[in-house]
Amino acid sequence: MPDGHDQQPGRAGRKAAGELEAQVMTVLWAAEGPLTAAQAGERLPGQLAYTTVLTILSRLHAKGRLTRRRKGRGYAYEPVRDEAADTAGRMFSLLERGSDRQAVLARFVSELTDEDERLLQRLLHGDAER
Numbered sequence: 001m002p003d004g005h006d007q008q009p010g011r012a013g014r015k016a017a018g019e020l021e022a023q024v025m026t027v028l029w030a031a032e033g034p035l036t037a038a039q040a041g042e043r044l045p046g047q048l049a050y051t052t053v054l055t056i057l058s059r060l061h062a063k064g065r066l067t068r069r070r071k072g073r074g075y076a077y078e079p080v081r082d083e084a085a086d087t088a089g090r091m092f093s094l095l096e097r098g099s100d101r102q103a104v105l106a107r108f109v110s111e112l113t114d115e116d117e118r119l120l121q122r123l124l125h126g127d128a129e130r
Contacts, residue, residue, distance in 0.1 A: 025060065034071070038053075
């Protein structure tokens with residue numbers, strides 16, 4: 001039975017890093033303020049090494065998704081944007097890089113649930129309430 005470690009060399013690391021980034025962002029969005037690497041690590045599932053958490057935080061900071069400020073000898077990190085704004089920004093960035101914007105949007109819309117499609121229609125017409 002596959003355990004997630006039987007992937008092609010090179011791909012597993014990238015996928016794992018992306019999953020870890022998502023988990024770290026989720027922890028930071030749920031926090032009531034900035035977290036140090038140790039604090040974030042305590043809240044993450046599993047037992048990640050401190051250096052792994054610090055590496056992920058540093059990568060997210062370098063990508064502009066986190067701010068950091070000095071706290072003791074290290075840093076405390078927090079998201080630049082809330083989860084909705086961050087997700088929308090990444091979606092927009094991916095859309096900008098696409099070669100066929102119409103095809104990407106058509107595919108996205110075709111895979112929406114009926115409820116999400118109605119919500120999108122309301123948003124496009126300025127009728128949606130939060």
